Amino acid sequence: MNLHSFFLISAFSASVFAQGKIPNVTITNSTTSMHQLSSDPEFAFVLETFMSLASGGGVATGEMLRAASRIKPGDFESFYSEFKFFADTMAQQAASIRDPAKFAVSAREAHFRAASYYRAADFFLHGNASDPRIMTLWTSMLENFEAGAKLLPQPPERIELNATGFRVPVYFYQAPSAVNGGQYKHKAPTVLFGTGYDGAQQDIYHQFAHEVLARGWNFATYEGPGQATVRREQNIGFIPQWWDAVTPVVDWLQSRDDVDTDRIALVGLSFGGQLAPLAASHEHRFSAVIAIDGMLDIQESALQKYPEQIVELYKSGNATAFDFIMRKIYNTPGTSTEFKWALDQGMWSFNTESPFEWIKKMSEMAISKEMLNNISSPVFVASAQDDSVAPGQPEEMARLLGDKGTYHLFKTNIGAGEHCSLGAESQLSTVTMDWLTGVFENVTKSI
Numbered sequence: 001m002n003l004h005s006f007f008l009i010s011a012f013s014a015s016v017f018a019q020g021k022i023p024n025v026t027i028t029n030s031t032t033s034m035h036q037l038s039s040d041p042e043f044a045f046v047l048e049t050f051m052s053l054a055s056g057g058g059v060a061t062g063e064m065l066r067a068a069s070r071i072k073p074g075d076f077e078s079f080y081s082e083f084k085f086f087a088d089t090m091a092q093q094a095a096s097i098r099d100p101a102k103f104a105v106s107a108r109e110a111h112f113r114a115a116s117y118y119r120a121a122d123f124f125l126h127g128n129a130s131d132p133r134i135m136t137l138w139t140s141m142l143e144n145f146e147a148g149a150k151l152l153p154q155p156p157e158r159i160e161l162n163a164t165g166f167r168v169p170v171y172f173y174q175a176p177s178a179v180n181g182g183q184y185k186h187k188a189p190t191v192l193f194g195t196g197y198d199g200a201q202q203d204i205y206h207q208f209a210h211e212v213l214a215r216g217w218n219f220a221t222y223e224g225p226g227q228a229t230v231r232r233e234q235n236i237g238f239i240p241q242w243w244d245a246v247t248p249v250v251d252w253l254q255s256r257d258d259v260d261t262d263r264i265a266l267v268g269l270s271f272g273g274q275l276a277p278l279a280a281s282h283e284h285r286f287s288a289v290i291a292i293d294g295m296l297d298i299q300e301s302a303l304q305k306y307p308e309q310i311v312e313l314y315k316s317g318n319a320t321a322f323d324f325i326m327r328k329i330y331n332t333p334g335t336s337t338e339f340k341w342a343l344d345q346g347m348w349s350f351n352t353e354s355p356f357e358w359i360k361k362m363s364e365m366a367i368s369k370e371m372l373n374n375i376s377s378p379v380f381v382a383s384a385q386d387d388s389v390a391p392g393q394p395e396e397m398a399r400l401l402g403d404k405g406t407y408h409l410f411k412t413n414i415g416a417g418e419h420c421s422l423g424a425e426s427q428l429s430t431v432t433m434d435w436l437t438g439v440f441e442n443v444t445k446s447i
Helices: 003-020 041-051 061-070 076-095 104-122 133-149 201-213 228-234 243-254 272-280 298-304 308-315 319-330 337-349 355-363 369-374 393-404 425-441
Strands: 157-162 167-173 188-194 218-222 259-269 288-292 379-384 405-410
Touching: 041 061, 041 104, 041 337, 061 076, 061 104, 076 104, 076 133, 104 133, 104 201, 133 201, 133 228, 157 243, 167 201, 167 228, 167 243, 188 201, 188 243, 188 272, 201 218, 201 259, 201 425, 218 243, 243 259, 243 272, 259 272, 259 425, 272 288, 272 369, 272 379, 288 425, 298 355, 308 319, 319 337, 319 355, 337 355, 369 393, 379 393, 379 425, 393 405, 405 425
Parallel strands: 188 218, 188 259, 259 288, 288 379, 379 405
Antiparallel strands: 157 167, 167 218
């Protein structure tokens, strides 16, 4: 450490840590949308996220409520152990069914719930990137999800596609054949969903597959660098050239006999609400883009949640001082779960050991007005009334899109105001999929 860095750190530390005080770095999720299942705001939000999978068979509400009642607020190991218990129990239940073909529904449901609970058990472990549980839990999650998926009436196709320097994992769920023989005959429109900062495509199945398939469309999911599968299995963090993750999927979809290649839509959830428009600024074969919720710059959102002292230190460019202070705050008793998780997940998903580099890398993924101008399709921008993740950014995205943008605010008073309208996926789907129906109807077939 050079002398200049030492004095910067000493001065900042003196003001920040004097008498045991730390700056107000709590990254608080709102508590007005949903009943909180934990006194820890971050635990409450994550529990809500997994609870939202119940309508699609990803979890059972009684099991979630039991786990929530036993998890100690702010205790990462407690979160892990309670969900690991439920995951193992459901996996054993599924394994005990000696004839899964005969009892397919029971086996499938147990496998799917086990997979979701293994995912939940992993959620707060990323502060130690070398923790072996990150991979062992993931292996168990995949084994159970795919065992459950094979027992679906129409199992999905799972494929890995080659991209520039990495591989893209994809699940493809074909539209129900009974509906496929109707309006769209043998080729159906396809909705491609991408997750965000910390989700997994397996979760998206439980949230949205039924809504898409019930409309007679193909349903597909993918993950890119920084996201669950690629980060774990290929050790690659988020990249600003997000179209590199999406274009191979579009190429593959266009090669299929069951895809109406003029009607392919891209949907992004959470941070995916930034990634989807980012991809569409270069990949122009989508007939529509849906951003849930719209986001322009995740770095701006992150910095707004820190006190001015920390922001100014970051802007000074002194990575050594900034990293020292961020780690000092992290290890100070009383620092919030929100701060700790944001730092853990941020460095893990961007594949860096430096808090400074994490925030810097986020800025490289920002969307400009020029990028939005390059999108050739209509864009639906969702905003949730009580979403504190990137306040104001959906509205700004819609404004910058102009006539290409369609904006909708999901309301708190009817339970849809949480980030990505968690728990109100049916409301979200009604609005977004009905809009998409109108877009598909107006597509002119290519000659």
